[in-house]
Amino acid sequence: MNPSLYTQRRAKLAKLLGPKGVAILPTAPEQQRNSDSDFLYRFDSYFYYLTGFTEPKAWLVITGDGKTTMFCQPKDMEREIWDGFRLGPDAAPAQLGLDAAFSIADLDQQLPAMLDGRDAVWYPFATHKALETRIDGWLGSLRARVRYGTLCPEQQRDLRGLLDEMRLVKDGHEQDTMRRAGQISAGAHIRAMQLCARMLRDGQPVREYQLDAELLHEFRRHGSQYPAYGSIVAAGANACVLHYRADAGEVRSGELVLIDAGCELDGYASDITRTFPANGTFTGPQRALYELVLASQEAAIAVTRAGARFTDPHQATVKVLAQGMLDVGLLDKNKVGTLDDVIEKRAYFQFYMHRTGHWLGMDVHDCGGYLEPGEIGQTSERKDALTGETIIDRPARILQPGMVLTIEPGLYVRPAAGVPEQFHNIGIRIEDDAIVTDAGCELISRGVPVTVQAIEALMRG
Numbered sequence: 001m002n003p004s005l006y007t008q009r010r011a012k013l014a015k016l017l018g019p020k021g022v023a024i025l026p027t028a029p030e031q032q033r034n035s036d037s038d039f040l041y042r043f044d045s046y047f048y049y050l051t052g053f054t055e056p057k058a059w060l061v062i063t064g065d066g067k068t069t070m071f072c073q074p075k076d077m078e079r080e081i082w083d084g085f086r087l088g089p090d091a092a093p094a095q096l097g098l099d100a101a102f103s104i105a106d107l108d109q110q111l112p113a114m115l116d117g118r119d120a121v122w123y124p125f126a127t128h129k130a131l132e133t134r135i136d137g138w139l140g141s142l143r144a145r146v147r148y149g150t151l152c153p154e155q156q157r158d159l160r161g162l163l164d165e166m167r168l169v170k171d172g173h174e175q176d177t178m179r180r181a182g183q184i185s186a187g188a189h190i191r192a193m194q195l196c197a198r199m200l201r202d203g204q205p206v207r208e209y210q211l212d213a214e215l216l217h218e219f220r221r222h223g224s225q226y227p228a229y230g231s232i233v234a235a236g237a238n239a240c241v242l243h244y245r246a247d248a249g250e251v252r253s254g255e256l257v258l259i260d261a262g263c264e265l266d267g268y269a270s271d272i273t274r275t276f277p278a279n280g281t282f283t284g285p286q287r288a289l290y291e292l293v294l295a296s297q298e299a300a301i302a303v304t305r306a307g308a309r310f311t312d313p314h315q316a317t318v319k320v321l322a323q324g325m326l327d328v329g330l331l332d333k334n335k336v337g338t339l340d341d342v343i344e345k346r347a348y349f350q351f352y353m354h355r356t357g358h359w360l361g362m363d364v365h366d367c368g369g370y371l372e373p374g375e376i377g378q379t380s381e382r383k384d385a386l387t388g389e390t391i392i393d394r395p396a397r398i399l400q401p402g403m404v405l406t407i408e409p410g411l412y413v414r415p416a417a418g419v420p421e422q423f424h425n426i427g428i429r430i431e432d433d434a435i436v437t438d439a440g441c442e443l444i445s446r447g448v449p450v451t452v453q454a455i456e457a458l459m460r461g
């Protein structure tokens with residue numbers, strides 16, 4: 001680990017706190033699963049961003065003059081025999097580039113003095129259970145000593161705002177980690193696709209969980225700590241359930257499989273979706289809809305660059321998908337009218353009901369505002385032609401180099417009156433991860449093929 005990376009981030013944050021500000025940040029709590037078993041521990045993303053430290057039961061205090069103090073688990077040979085190595089407060093400063101470290105047991109005793117004389121205390125609002133109460137307690141004990149000359153901070157401010165802006169633009173280290181996560185996840189998708197076709201060719205039954213197992217195997221074998229989110233492996237009609245999870249569904253020859261899965265590597269997520277024919281060959285209707293989704297994704301990719309708005313890829317996607325719905329007969333032009341009508345009335349919503357992307361980073365749906373900060377407060381109003389409800393449009397975030405977002409159009413065709421039967425129960429999504437650059441974007445998930453020809457060739461192999 002290179003502590004200077006984290007030291008630099010903390011120094012940048014300290015400047016934003018103001019000379020008399022102080023920030024308080026705990027890492028994530030351990031979570032009980034049942035009885036005496038815990039869920040696999042995952043640190044808090046903000047905490048890790050500022051420390052690179054992965055142990056539970058740790059707090060960070062940063063003052064506006066740039067001084068960083070950590071409270072962490074003390075060394076304890078008996079606990080370390082059972083639970084593993086602890087860095088401990090003696091070794092932490094040198095290892096993590098801190099100014100000081102204490103045992104977590106000293107937190108209540110030390111914090112009031114660390115807040116004394118500060119003008120604002122910053123902490124993440126509405127994030128950690130009971131954090132506000134804890135801070136109130138420290139402020140209260142400081143206030144109880146005013147007659148001895150203590151000075152209590154007068155402002156409480158949300159630390160998330162500052163850290164969200166910092167995390168929104170990924171530095172070189174973050175981009176490199178995300179590229180590696182994208183490569184591992186792409187390899188996992190390839191492995192699941194090839195296994196699926198091979199087993200069906202050999203006459204073996206295939207279940208969704210078997211493909212899930214391939215993903216996990218590939219993630220872990222390359223050092224990923226865990227999946228970045230619950231993997232979706234959806235066979236046939238299950239693909240039309242947006243948040244379906246890998247389950248026991250049978251994967252049938254002739255149907256499509258939608259896999260939305262990405263590994264987390266050293267704190268950073270990847271998020272890839274591929275949809276492929278279980279037996280390796282698209283049918284005519286599957287191919288028609290797949291080519292449409294792919295064309296809509298290409299349109300979105302083409303407008304993703306620094307200076308564009310976050311909403312531009314979505315609008316580009318919708319235009320292509322809506323035209324395609326008219327062309328293939330998913331929408332009847334005699335009923336819904338022209339392309340403009342379909343977009344204006346959101347008639348495409350029946351088959352495409354989610355946004356085309358989100359920020360990606362330490363969290364799969366990463367932090368960072370979706371509105372341009374300089375334009376917050378500006379709005380325009382319009383009426384939804386279908387429902388009459390008022391829609392307030394706000395100016396979307398302007399993309400900058402180093403921002404990372406997903407581009408993930410889809411089509412989900414549930415059986416309904418007037419919907420051509422050949423398309424029933426087809427669910428398709430294609431999702432890639434893009435680093436915004438000055439000239440366009442770098443797709444870091446294309447290690448797994450995406451065109452019809454390349455997928456079919458891969459699955460024959």
Ligand code: GLY
Nearest residue numbers: 229260271364408
């Ligand atoms: N896998 C979550 C998403 O695509 O947003």
Ligand code: MN
Nearest residue numbers: 271406408431
């Ligand atoms: Mn996504």
Ligand code: MN
Nearest residue numbers: 260271272431
């Ligand atoms: Mn996804």
